[in-house]
Amino acid sequence: MHPRLLVLPAALLALTACGAAADAGPAAAGGPVTVRATDDACELDRTDLSAGRNVFEITNDGSQVTEVYVYADGDRIVTEKENIGPGISYELTTQIPEGDYVIACKPGMVGDGIRTPISVTGEAAAADPEEAQAVEAYRAYVQGEADELVPLVQEFAAAVKAGDVAQAQALYAPSRRPWEAIEPVAESFGDLDPKVDLREADLEPGQEWTGWHRIEKALWVDGSTTGLAPVADQLVADIEDLRGRVQNADLSVASIGNGAKELLDEVATGKITGEEEAFSHTDLVDFAANVDGARTALDVLRPLVEDTALLAELDGAFDDVVAALQPYARGDGFVTYDTVDEAGRRELARVVDALGEPLSRLSAAATT
């Protein structure tokens, strides 16, 4: 059993009292900001925005694929959208506090982009305080996991660069655990997920393979770390980037609930089949972390859910999953998944499906 599964995030519940600005809140005044990107222009319909949740309606009227960034001071990314094809529109929603920012369109997805300064004024409109608390509590959890992730990945990368295959193998699964716990949020930064968590089967022809699974294959199949130093360095850089962006993740009560459902989908389609960790077979570590993240989502949303029968069903189903994992726990981790027989896999699938069904109703229950 992974210890985190049993720990109710007490520190996190204490945080809910702080009730800072929330993404769950109503949209900032003024309606959506339209951004028309072309090959040589980046036109905004206005540059004075109100603080709070803002929606950028981006249209690429150019001939090249473009990307749009919202930068704070020092080109710190507030939010961004890559890969907007010609003729494609995209709605980018983000929470922006008062301050000065820059919008950059990057036709061809290169260079510093065509930049327009914007200024954001006023106080964010007040949200329902309970919802705001839930969102901030979850954000604190995600931030905590991201903070924990960085040194784990650094340690793993150091072992890879030192050529210590055994040590790197030992650190591989633990270095992924916090990522798996917050995966829906991490994936919401669309550019990061393919860089750090792409499986070999997911590659496009010609696409460069980076991230954990590239190293996983080298460690378990080749038994060598030759040539992996740049991959390890890139992984560290990407994870540090993630840590810096969590504060700006677009979170809401609905997205937290959906994220919990997505975590269970991850388990049902990736881990139960043993496809996620095709070489290391450390799927159960990811499995436990996914469940951990989903249970945290339930805990932060709990005060918003009036349906006590649903809560009881979810608690029971989570307990069943934890109990089903128990026999496979070894020390801080788990047995490798290739040692779990057919009957064992069926039992894990059963408890995951039994949890997935009521969990799919959490989002609606927390928002009504």
Added chain:
Amino acid sequence: MTLSRRAMLGLVGAGAVGLGAGSALPLAMGSEPVDVVPFAGEHQAGITTAVQGHLHFASFDVTTTDRADLVRLLQRWTAAAERLTTGREVGNGAGGEPLAPPDDTGEAVGHGAARLTLTFGLGPSLFDERFGLAERRPAALADLPAFARDVLEPARCGGDLAVQACADDPQVAVHAVRTLSRLAAGAAAVRWAQLGFGRASTTSTSGPTPRNLFGFKDGTANLTADDDEGLREHLWAQAGDGADWMAGGSYLVARRIGMTVETWDRSSLQEQERVTGRTKAEGAPLGGSREHDEVDVAALPADSHVALAHPSAHGGARMLRRGYSYVDGADGLGHLDAGLFFLAYQRDPRRAFVPVQTALARSDAMGDYLRHTGSSLWAVPPGVRPGGWWGDTLLGHA
């Protein structure tokens, strides 16, 4: 009269010459007229034909290395196909000599023709040195690239020859494939096969758009049989396209696309509609109100299925889809093995399926619920002329 099986095959072959679309239609079940789709014509049947209710698709490996054997197989198949599509038994029928196996396996006796169509295709692997066809491989029959997120199983991919059997009665479709497989003995063997039901798209403009197993209408913007200009532009290979023997034919991409219906069913209505880009009940594009409202790609989520697959995102590329749903039992982990057997005909896959699937594989939000487990590509030659046989435009001239 009694005939040996070998003689029966010869008889079927000889009979083929005189049997064309104009043959008198037999009556089945007393006086009930048989529902027959003409077999011969400029194009093969089973492409623009109004989609029937059931599918049995089979891929074959050619096991002979003798070109004459291959030609005889195709002549045998053509003759049988002409009989099967008019609801008749093959050879001497399901009766015959007591000490010999019956020529016809018999399970479709009394079922009529059920609008059976048999559509024949040639796979890229046939164009190797075995039959001297390497030089005649059409450029449009280029191997499909590997797509992101493919989880193809070799046992569900490729093949030298294909037969698509579609009928309104599943037993008629199954009987047809079984019969052709039997007639192939010694020359070809089934490599893989797929059953399908529930027509997941339509090729006609009348009637409701069918729904796939996600519960959404599929193929609203499909090419339809009455769109002559669209068919010429997007469906039929033309004489100037590079392989003259394919003029009047088409290229078929068949993909077995697993759908993880369990996780899909747990996603909210809003998520399902956002992923698809259409509303569930009406099938209207998001932002519109009716199914056939013009799709405004800019108004859809950029990673929605409709936005990524829409012709406007691919230089107007269109395909004629006539896929079927399937449920092949369970996965052993408490889930159904369900999905879509995707069938798409087009003039040139390099300008239609390949770019569309490349975009979908990269970004489609629906990709989280899909698994492409089988893939094949086929050159579907033009229709059989009177006295002709499947593939004669390619193999008829040594």
